[in-house]
Amino acid sequence: MRSNTAIQGGVSGAMTKAEFRDLVGRLEELARRPAPVRPLEEWTAEERMEALVDTHGMWEEELEAWCWEQGLTVADLERWRREAATVLGRSHQGNVMVPLSAA
Numbered sequence: 097m098r099s100n101t102a103i104q105g106g107v108s109g110a111m112t113k114a115e116f117r118d119l120v121g122r123l124e125e126l127a128r129r130p131a132p133v134r135p136l137e138e139w140t141a142e143e144r145m146e147a148l149v150d151t152h153g154m155w156e157e158e159l160e161a162w163c164w165e166q167g168l169t170v171a172d173l174e175r176w177r178r179e180a181a182t183v184l185g186r187s188h189q190g191n192v193m194v195p196l197s198a199a
Contacts, residue, residue: 133167144176 111119139147147166151159151173163169 136168136172145180148173148177148180 147168151162154162159170159173163173
């Protein structure tokens with residue numbers, strides 16, 4: 097017989113009450129999120145970079161609140177940051193970079 101701390105799941109098996117509460121909490125958080133102010137595809141490269149600059153150095157709670165107000169997620173900003181780093185890295189290929197300490 098299973099422990100009374102587990103809730104029988106479907107195909108994936110059982111989860112503990114703590115895991116279930118965590119799942120419910122995450123679902124409630126998703127339900128509280130506003131509909132996107134506008135689709136992500138409509139953000140221009142300049143607006144994305146401005147968002148990265150504006151949110152740089154924010155504490156987690158402040159960042160999440162800013163994202164919520166914009167209809168974004170922290171994951172959206174992280175993806176934009178990676179994309180920007182990739183593009184900027186390509187623009188410097190073939191160029192010689194001199195470290196500041198050598199200048």
